[in-house]
Amino acid sequence: MISGFTATSCVCLVGLAVSSCAPERVVSTPQATPREVVEPPAAPVAPEPQPAPPKIAAPVTREATPAARELRREELRNEASKSPGWAFYETAHYFILTSVDDQDFVSELKERCERIHRVIEVDLPDAPLDPVPVMPAPSVIRVCKNAEEFHGYGGAVNSASYWSSESRELVLYDAKDRGGRRATWASLNGRICVEYLCVLRNMNPATWFAEGHADYYSGFELTKDGFHPKAFDWRVRTIQEAIRRQQQLSKDGKPERAHAPLQQLVRFTQAEYYGQNKLGLDGGLNYAQGWSFIWFLRQAKAKSPLWQPAWDHILGNWWSAFLETSDSGVATERAFAGVDWAALESASSSFTLDG
Numbered sequence: 001m002i003s004g005f006t007a008t009s010c011v012c013l014v015g016l017a018v019s020s021c022a023p024e025r026v027v028s029t030p031q032a033t034p035r036e037v038v039e040p041p042a043a044p045v046a047p048e049p050q051p052a053p054p055k056i057a058a059p060v061t062r063e064a065t066p067a068a069r070e071l072r073r074e075e076l077r078n079e080a081s082k083s084p085g086w087a088f089y090e091t092a093h094y095f096i097l098t099s100v101d102d103q104d105f106v107s108e109l110k111e112r113c114e115r116i117h118r119v120i121e122v123d124l125p126d127a128p129l130d131p132v133p134v135m136p137a138p139s140v141i142r143v144c145k146n147a148e149e150f151h152g153y154g155g156a157v158n159s160a161s162y163w164s165s166e167s168r169e170l171v172l173y174d175a176k177d178r179g180g181r182r183a184t185w186a187s188l189n190g191r192i193c194v195e196y197l198c199v200l201r202n203m204n205p206a207t208w209f210a211e212g213h214a215d216y217y218s219g220f221e222l223t224k225d226g227f228h229p230k231a232f233d234w235r236v237r238t239i240q241e242a243i244r245r246q247q248q249l250s251k252d253g254k255p256e257r258a259h260a261p262l263q264q265l266v267r268f269t270q271a272e273y274y275g276q277n278k279l280g281l282d283g284g285l286n287y288a289q290g291w292s293f294i295w296f297l298r299q300a301k302a303k304s305p306l307w308q309p310a311w312d313h314i315l316g317n318w319w320s321a322f323l324e325t326s327d328s329g330v331a332t333e334r335a336f337a338g339v340d341w342a343a344l345e346s347a348s349s350s351f352t353l354d355g
Contacts, residue, residue, distance in 0.1 A: 072095065093113070100174045109143065120196050146177065149173065161190070192217070207268060207273040209328070212291055219233070264279075266332050273290070296351050
């Protein structure tokens with residue numbers, strides 16, 4: 001249980017990302033593989049005493065009124081004022097609390113969270129709430145100044161960020177000294193995606209869809225022209241190695257699996273995705289494969305000679321069916337109806353190996 005919270009939080013491990021919008025759901029999180037870990041895998045040294053970050057209470061209301069937003073703003077300002085070193089900021093869709101004393105960083109943070117939010121809205125639109133109203137009290141983005149402060153606030157060992165559905169708070173830290181700001185922005189993008197999916201309609205999409213997209217946006221790079229998709233380097237090597245192993249296993253006629261067949265991956269329960277599956281595949285591998293499948297479905301149409309027109313609307317159909325039914329199983333059956341799984345698997349693997 002995360003300190004200060006009463007509901008299960010969504011945790012983004014360095015090299016993994018564990019999310020759930022459902023309250024009171026306890027899961028075990030898999031460990032990141034050494035090559036994916038940005039933080040040292042050894043047990044952390046106990047941090048020196050620091051001022052405790054303000055513990056944020058759950059939002060009082062989600063009503064779309066200026067008063068609701070103003071009330072929440074004052075709550076957060078008052079809490080921050082009681083914690084030396086912490087400051088409050090605001091954007092259209094987010095309240096921000098941070099102990100990072102760097103105005104350039106804060107300015108970039110404010111720009112990035114709104115820009116990636118807009119990118120996600122375009123890819124995963126929700127007509128009844130699009131554009132998303134900004135008058136309700138927004139979620140909170142809390143950025144700790146370093147890993148020690150983050151872990152002291154409740155972040156798991158070797159984790160980079162987490163999302164608490166109870167307090168509607170997205171927590172991460174400035175990784176400039178441990179992995180670089182690239183890691184900070186990757187964590188921010190991924191948790192913004194999870195926050196978007198969880199808060200928009202308080203729904204919990206299938207794990208491959210939610211976490212695959214979180215990692216997809218984690219790889220995005222911001223330039224003067226806006227955000228641009230880029231392969232997420234925390235995942236690439238893992239899935240490429242697994243695909244090569246699987247190809248060799250198949251060639252040798254061996255029944256073992258180096259990664260899940262896509263037809264099974266999209267039907268994995270959350271526990272199976274995290275590593276509790278009959279194939280013996282760990283969570284880190286499943287996350288890498290989930291990322292690669294989303295990457296393929298969103299990027300391969302104009303780039304892969306193996307692309308088939310039947311795959312053009314898989315993600316759009318899945319999302320539409322899920323918004324209609326709130327049922328991931330129904331969405332999966334509709335989106336993949338009639339799909340040639342062997343061809344899809346082959347094309348996705350080739351695209352991933354080609355980089």
